[in-house]
Amino acid sequence: MKNRIKIERAILDITQEDLANEIGVSRQTINSIEKKRYVPSTVLALKLSVVFKKPVNDIFELETND
Amino acid sequence: MNFTNFCQAEYNRLKKIQNYQYLLPNKYKKVGVGLLLISLLTLITRKYLLDDGELIRQIAKKGMLLSLLLITMSKEKIEDELIIKLRGQAFAFAFVAGVIYTLIQPLINYVVALVVRPEKAVFDGLEDFIILWFMMVMYLTFFYLFKKYR
Numbered sequence: 001m002k003n004r005i006k007i008e009r010a011i012l013d014i015t016q017e018d019l020a021n022e023i024g025v026s027r028q029t030i031n032s033i034e035k036k037r038y039v040p041s042t043v044l045a046l047k048l049s050v051v052f053k054k055p056v057n058d059i060f061e062l063e064t065n066d
Numbered sequence: 067m068n069f070t071n072f073c074q075a076e077y078n079r080l081k082k083i084q085n086y087q088y089l090l091p092n093k094y095k096k097v098g099v100g101l102l103l104i105s106l107l108t109l110i111t112r113k114y115l116l117d118d119g120e121l122i123r124q125i126a127k128k129g130m131l132l133s134l135l136l137i138t139m140s141k142e143k144i145e146d147e148l149i150i151k152l153r154g155q156a157f158a159f160a161f162v163a164g165v166i167y168t169l170i171q172p173l174i175n176y177v178v179a180l181v182v183r184p185e186k187a188v189f190d191g192l193e194d195f196i197i198l199w200f201m202m203v204m205y206l207t208f209f210y211l212f213k214k215y216r
Binding site for chain 2: 032037040
């Protein structure tokens with residue numbers, strides 16, 4: 001699954017640590033999501049959507065092999 | 067109570083168990099490490115300083131198991147959903163490794179004994195302490211490896 005977390009973070013000018021604190025996870029978890037090593041739960045995806053003020057579909061995108 | 071209510075009550079009970087927060091606070095990890103060091107020191111001291119001390123040895127072994135359990139069951143500083151997933155994977159790997167070890171290790175012991183001292187070769191099972199120790203060490207190894215390369 002592709003995601004735009006890094007880009008959205010850059011738009012808001014926040015670090016992985018800031019985002020992690022905002023949604024209550026560790027910085028390493030944000031890093032794993034950005035690197036596409038971990039697909040977050042719906043709850044976490046919705047929390048990200050609240051922080052970025054964008055729908056989940058704008059942040060995450062399915063790939064052909066998903 | 068009719069059958070539907072009975073099933074619902076059982077389902078609710080099961081959900082309660084499923085959602086039970088069984089992990090200990092993070093500070094118990096330090097307690098576990100402390101207890102592990104004390105148990106190890108006791109075992110080493112007994113081996114080299116005491117001629118007989120079976121009771122001390124047994125207590126130290128139990129202390130070692132308890133300390134490993136405390137480390138295993140303590141939360142991380144930030145216990146998020148990725149950590150919970152890695153914890154589950156590590157438990158699964160440790161469980162499978164434990165079963166394989168329990169099945170294969172007695173065979174290896176027997177074959178080695180046959181080669182080294184054939185007259186004393188006996189095929190028997192493993193001590194419960196060894197199995198539990200192995201499973202918890204495997205769990206911790208897998209968990210920290212998964213965490214490192216998450």
